[in-house]
Amino acid sequence: MENYADLMFRGAVAELQKTEGTFEKYQTAYKHRTSTELGPDEIGFIRRRDSFYLASITDDGWPYIQHRGGARGFVHVVGPNRLACGDYRGNRQFITMGNLQAEERVSLFFMDYMNHARLKVQGKASLKSVSEADPDLVTRLGSSEVPAERILVIDVVAIDWNCPKYIPTLYPEDALREVVGPQIAKLQAENEALKSEVARIRGA
Template sequence: MAAKFMQMALTPAVQAAQDRYFGRHFVMADAPERDALTEEELSFIATRDSFYMATNNADGWPYIQHRGGPAGFLKVLGPNLLGFADFKGNRQLLSTGNVEGDDRVALFLMDYPGRERLKILGHARVLDAREHPELADQLSPTPELRHRIERLFLVHAVSYDWNCPQYITPRYTEAEIEQRIAPLKARLAELEAQVAARAG
């Protein structure tokens, strides 16, 4: 766990819960203003095709939204700056409205086959894509999707944490399944050809 994440997450209430259940709590060390994302985090982010984003509404209720797109649609724009395009959807704009009132967000990125997860805490802002066409071009996952972009989310990452894989159930996309069964399909085709040759 990065130092800043520890400092932000270990509130007195969390430490009291640790005392109650474990008889001791983690002690917060001095932390930098932000934990710099390393090459490991940046590489992981660049290969995700989905993530979850948590925001808080004006009444303090948390809201979690799934974001998906082509691998790499969550783009690294700077050392601790991430961005993604927000497309035309159901018109609820819950995350957009929440960020206007409270810019704190949490991103939860999963790699189910690799049984890895990365949590990122940061501050977000939402821009109108019509007012920032060059940034919209940069954040568009594909040229075909450019016309559907309405808003742009920028997330200034403050800290991050990697979780252990203990309870992550492996899940696979269609492309990942195809890649894994390709050798089996090739072998099956080879055996079928052998059978056909003998029968002929």
């Protein structure tokens, strides 16, 4: 993988950092944060996500951001620097698909709102129909009850763990069910017992 600072902190961005006195700090820090492939922290984080944001670019330079979601773990790490997931039937606008035909570069945000964590991924993406994609990869991603129309593959170029500041605290539904579910079940059981007792007293 490439150094995230070398890839993103260029031109006007670098000049602004120099003016603000942060350029050298970032150049030094990102040399130590760059690795050749996705590590255990990144792999585990990606596998636990149930959604991500994907930014692509139109052929005349407009950015476009799309949300992709699925069951937790729907994004698979299929190589040292490669991610893949199924692409399902949507609203048939084909904006991302069309953008990738002209420009393969993309940016992804993987968010963990509950723990205030954010992984940024710069990569090169391809979107192929199931019939055109690697058969082994199609089989590996084929566990969903809804068949995918296409396979999205992202070759990771650079990554960055972003500052957790200002990330709001949001709790995913499955986490809430795990924490609150037993309490709700207990309250429901107590409520049924109380209703039975009230009915018994009235009957007496």
